[in-house]
Amino acid sequence: MQLLRKVYRFGSTKHRFASDIKSTNRQKMNLFQAINNALDIELGANPKALLFGEDVKFGGVFRCSQGLNEKYGTDRVFNTPLCEQGIGAFGIGLASVGYTAIAEIQFGDYIFPAFDQIVNEAAKFRYRSGDQFNCGSLTIRSTWGAVGHGALYHSQSPEAYFAHTPGLKVVVPRDPIQAKGLLLASIRDKNPVIFFEPKALYRNAEDEVPLDDYELELSKAEVVQQGKHITLIGYGTQIRVLKEAAKLAEKDGVSCEIIDLQTIYPYDGQTLVDSVKKTGRCIISHEAPQTCGMGAELSAYIQERCFLHLEAPIKRVTGYDTPFPLVHEPIYLPDKFKIYEAIKQSVNY
Structure with missing residues (x-):
């Protein structure tokens, strides 16, 4: 059975590097505001996009989804149970039937309960079906790295675990401009993407971020x-x-x-x-x-x-x-x- 997918035309411009963006329509943002802006753009442009995770409805622990539930409603921005394995499985299911699933795992340290779903299901979905089915429209966002006081369970950097898995893409931005462009590119990429957000930079990194819809090329250093x-x-x-x-x-x-x-x-x-x-x-x-x-x-x-x-x-x-x-x-x-x-x-x- 072939899945039917409606193609939405985005107004985005694709760039290789942030320096290629010539927009003068910019606003000073820190990193979490740039993430929020990217999510707002995607939800506004793509009616099939859904954002979900623990406390996401209320803005999330780091406020990255602040105001989005009020703007787009609980049908599209909503809380999940405290179950990372369930969040991963739910995202795979949504993406496999044509939705754009944007899942949030509160901390990279807590992504491990969903490890089996991510590396054994999401990463292999397309390959094992001979490309008859896929869950490529799945992006899993998670905080990542040291924060100053996180200790054992809130400071880990688990990117290498996922980089060992064919079928996944793994992205880590350095600043607000890159965070917005790389996140939009990750959401629209037709492969499952793990998008790690450095939580130490959420409020420390600031830049004049273009307000336009733009993407930065993945797999490009x-x-x-x-x-x-x-x-x-x-x-x-x-x-x-x-x-x-x-x-x-x-x-x-x-x-x-x-x-x-x-x-x-x-x-x-x-x-x-x-x-x-x-x-x-x-x-x-x-x-x-x-x-x-x-x-x-x-x-x-x-x-x-x-x-x-x-x-x-x-x-x-x-x-x-x-x-x-x-x-x-x-x-x-x-x-x-x-x-x-x-x-x-x-x-x-």
Whole structure:
């Protein structure tokens, strides 16, 4: 049986990078407001779009859905039971019959009860049916990363678990402009997407965000700073940390190229390779533990393609292989000083 789907024409403009957006119709927003704006645009443009999750009707824990229930009604913006497995399964069901399902998991740490539904059902739905059926119009939003006081159960970065799963896309934005464009692209992509939102940036990251409907290309890394001597790769909150470390290195005459991965999987390997072939050195940083993290995958990928261009071993600056601590969070996180030290070791190798 073939599913019947109505195609809605969106007024969006697709861009490769945020710098390509020429709109002068902008408004200062922090990251959670940019997320809210993206959700508002999608709900307004697509009558098949539904937004749901724990406390979503009341705005959500971080207020990302604030005002949307009042605007679009409880039939389209609504609460679910406190059951992540059920949220995942419900989203798969909605997407498989033609709806655009936007599910919210309150914290990335709580996505694990839905792990089976996501990796064994959503990711494999299209493949196992030979593309007769799919749940591609499913986006699962969740908060991600350290927040300053989250400890073991509110600070984890689980992106590598999902990046190991063919059939899923995994996205982490760094700032409000990217968050809006990447979220709209994720919602409209015809594959299930896990969209992790750095909760530490919800109210700390601000920018002049275009009010237009726009999308940023998925699976495309962005070179956010050009450099000559070393390539720094990260995503989410770490981009700010990399920029701070690069300023320290600049005082030593070291020019750092900084790349924001943006889409964690499937990632843009070519941009990484082109940069490392130019600089000859590479550091990869993320908050998640080091073993089997994205840094390991990216290191292997780059080393296989850039071996004869490398002037020093690829280095990883990451979280430790321990549960996320509370009072020792500043020690656990990869900060600008750890990255600066890694830069010095690499350039002096």
